[in-house]
Amino acid sequence: MRVLNIRSRREAGLGAILIGLLMVLAAVPSAASAATDTIAVGSRPYSVAVSPDGSTVYVANFYDASVSRITNLTSATPTVTTMPVPVNPVSVAVSPDGAALYVAHLAGGLVSRIANPTSATPTLTAISVESAPVSVAVSPDGNSVYTANPNSDSVSRITNLTSATPTVTNISVGRSPQGVAVSPDGKYVYATAYNDGSVMRITDLDGVPPTVQSIPVGRNPFAVAVSPDGKTVYTTNSSEGSMSVITDAAGATPASTTIPVGTRPVSVAVSPNGNTVYVSNINSNTVSVITNPTGVTPTQSSIPVGDSPSSVAVSPDGGRIYVANYRDNTVSRITTQAAPAFTAAAPPAATRGASYSYTFTASGTPAPSFAVADGDKLPEGLSLDGTTGTLSGTPTEAGTTSFRVVASNGVNPDAETDPITFTVQAAPAFTAAAPPAASVGASYSYTFTASGTPAPSFAVADGDKLPEGLSLDGTTGTLSGTPTEAGTTSFRVSATNAAGTVTTDPIVFTVQASPVFTAAAPPAATRGASYSYTFTASGTPAPSFAVADGDALPEGLSLDGTTGTLSGTPTEAGTTTFRVVASNGVNPNAETDPITFTIQAAPVPSFTPSPTATVTPASTPPSGVLASTGTAGVASAAAVAAMLLIAGAVFLLARRRRHRA
Numbered sequence: 094m095r096v097l098n099i100r101s102r103r104e105a106g107l108g109a110i111l112i113g114l115l116m117v118l119a120a121v122p123s124a125a126s127a128a129t130d131t132i133a134v135g136s137r138p139y140s141v142a143v144s145p146d147g148s149t150v151y152v153a154n155f156y157d158a159s160v161s162r163i164t165n166l167t168s169a170t171p172t173v174t175t176m177p178v179p180v181n182p183v184s185v186a187v188s189p190d191g192a193a194l195y196v197a198h199l200a201g202g203l204v205s206r207i208a209n210p211t212s213a214t215p216t217l218t219a220i221s222v223e224s225a226p227v228s229v230a231v232s233p234d235g236n237s238v239y240t241a242n243p244n245s246d247s248v249s250r251i252t253n254l255t256s257a258t259p260t261v262t263n264i265s266v267g268r269s270p271q272g273v274a275v276s277p278d279g280k281y282v283y284a285t286a287y288n289d290g291s292v293m294r295i296t297d298l299d300g301v302p303p304t305v306q307s308i309p310v311g312r313n314p315f316a317v318a319v320s321p322d323g324k325t326v327y328t329t330n331s332s333e334g335s336m337s338v339i340t341d342a343a344g345a346t347p348a349s350t351t352i353p354v355g356t357r358p359v360s361v362a363v364s365p366n367g368n369t370v371y372v373s374n375i376n377s378n379t380v381s382v383i384t385n386p387t388g389v390t391p392t393q394s395s396i397p398v399g400d401s402p403s404s405v406a407v408s409p410d411g412g413r414i415y416v417a418n419y420r421d422n423t424v425s426r427i428t429t430q431a432a433p434a435f436t437a438a439a440p441p442a443a444t445r446g447a448s449y450s451y452t453f454t455a456s457g458t459p460a461p462s463f464a465v466a467d468g469d470k471l472p473e474g475l476s477l478d479g480t481t482g483t484l485s486g487t488p489t490e491a492g493t494t495s496f497r498v499v500a501s502n503g504v505n506p507d508a509e510t511d512p513i514t515f516t517v518q519a520a521p522a523f524t525a526a527a528p529p530a531a532s533v534g535a536s537y538s539y540t541f542t543a544s545g546t547p548a549p550s551f552a553v554a555d556g557d558k559l560p561e562g563l564s565l566d567g568t569t570g571t572l573s574g575t576p577t578e579a580g581t582t583s584f585r586v587s588a589t590n591a592a593g594t595v596t597t598d599p600i601v602f603t604v605q606a607s608p609v610f611t612a613a614a615p616p617a618a619t620r621g622a623s624y625s626y627t628f629t630a631s632g633t634p635a636p637s638f639a640v641a642d643g644d645a646l647p648e649g650l651s652l653d654g655t656t657g658t659l660s661g662t663p664t665e666a667g668t669t670t671f672r673v674v675a676s677n678g679v680n681p682n683a684e685t686d687p688i689t690f691t692i693q694a695a696p697v698p699s700f701t702p703s704p705t706a707t708v709t710p711a712s713t714p715p716s717g718v719l720a721s722t723g724t725a726g727v728a729s730a731a732a733v734a735a736m737l738l739i740a741g742a743v744f745l746l747a748r749r750r751r752h753r754a
Contacts, residue, residue: 310337329358366434433457466497491519520593521545543588554585579606608632628657630675641672
């Protein structure tokens with residue numbers, strides 16, 4: 094095994110302080126045990142520890158080189174099994190997962206690692222450390238083990254615990270360290286410097302060397318323990334019958350006060366809730382019980398135990414303490430009275446209409462009962478079981494309620510939660526989700542709203558897209574911006590809170606544009622001829638068409654308001670002026686300039702007469718054939734006469750022109 098020595102070893106006699114203490118114990122007359130429940134173990138039990146699950150107690154028996162394993166702890170006759178270990182076991186600690194046991198041996202400079210300590214065949218591995226380790230502690234993560242070594246004024250840190258060659262680093266501390274403890278976060282190690290009257294705080298544990306700071310306490314500090322929150326450190330000052338309370342233990346300026354306890358206090362343990370500290374007084378045959386230890390006026394009582402109580406440990410639920418009685422060869426099993434302390438008091442939100450259950454829990458002995466604090470009220474539909482602490486039911490109304498819960502067991506003080514802000518959630522439901530149309534280039538704003546507890550947030554549904562130029566505020570639900578393109582878009586909006594999500598139906602959203610004429614120059618028409626011309630205009634929605642107020646179309650023509658087609662058959666020739674308007678509800682309307690519209694007359698037919706006429710004499714009918722008479726002859730004569738008249742008129746006109754010339 095590799096050992097990193099940070100300071101030279103100084104051998105000063107094998108566990109001088111501890112051996113002296115044991116000699117004192119041998120001289121103390123036996124006293125009748127006042128504990129009503131004791132468990133026989135090995136010879137000279139000196140240290141006791143409880144497994145993390147509370148099912149097993151381990152006792153280091155100094156004289157007979159063994160560890161007693163006690164199970165069936167709630168039985169009237171617990172089961173005791175003996176596990177052999179190397180000589181002089183003086184301290185015992187359990188890993189956080191309960192899978193390993195560590196035993197410090199006063200002789201031989203050893204720490205035993207016992208794997209599977211609850212099995213029928215546990216495995217023991219010996220690890221060499223500095224001489225005469227007198228106490229052992231395990232880090233919260235189980236990766237490091239620490240021992241206090243009074244003969245070398247050091248603390249050993251053991252890492253790589255499961256390897257064939259664990260690493261041991263020796264850290265120089267004050268004179269004759271006796272007790273060692275680790276903070277709940279594993280960042281600080283505390284060791285009592287017996288001959289210096291101080292506690293050594295070790296930080297920067299991976300540094301070379303780590304940082305060591307001395308905190309003054311009482312005379313001859315022996316054992317040390319850390320509160321569950323890591324803020325307070327307790328030491329027993331064996332020569333002056335007191336316990337030091339170090340507040341702000343991990344801070345820059347720790348402060349120490351003392352509380353008187355019994356005679357020769359040598360062990361200290363803290364309840365899981367931190368409200369109670371237990372001190373075993375080896376010459377008083379008592380355990381001092383200090384409640385509210387960091388308060389202005391701590392409360393103290395005393396429990397008689399066996400002869401020469403050398404070690405005390407608390408069960409994980411705080412309901413029992415175990416005391417190793419060195420001269421009795423017993424362990425006292427004491428059911429404690431402990432004031433309640435909440436261990437679970439943070440109920441999650443409920444949902445309206447959904448079944449709900451949450452259990453408040455609190456430590457304390459006897460087991461506490463639960464109630465809603467006077468003047469407070471639970472949400473409608475929920476109730477609190479006074480025995481189990483279960484808050485259950487089906488909430489009927491959404492909203493936020495504030496209430497407190499009290500745990501009591503007849504031991505003062507009761508425990509009371511801070512005001513609990515409890516939310517009954519409701520899934521969102523849209524209350525406004527019909528945005529009106531927008532207009533290109535015009536500022537737009539519309540707010541989607543939705544009920545729900547807590548207030549929901551808003552988003553465009555996955556895969557959907559808003560019109561260009563618009564955005565949706567996820568907090569307020571406001572759709573706003575300036576649209577840049579006309580047209581119709583379909584999208585959905587979702588509202589979400591812790592209770593669920595609701596999505597609108599597809600919203601058909603129109604970005605409108607005012608009309609603009611794209612064709613407004615109708616050609617001329619002809620009187621009596623069919624006519625058609627179509628005015629066109631852009632715009633969203635599609636515009637309709639009309640003749641401007643006060644104007645009129647030519648007779649025979651009309652304008653289709655939907656298609657914009659000007660059509661019909663003009664009846665009168667001439668010129669007309671009119672205007673056409675396109676509108677779609679988006680201002681401004683489009684209006685043409687005045688249109689000058691012409692209806693032309695139909696062309697007049699023209700005749701070109703022949704300048705001369707030739708008269709052909711009638712032929713003489715053949716002999717025997719009568720000449721034609723009747724209407725046919727009359728018609729021919731009339732035609733000839735007409736042509737003669739026309740020829741005469743042309744002749745006269747020609748003469749007049751020549752005469753004038």
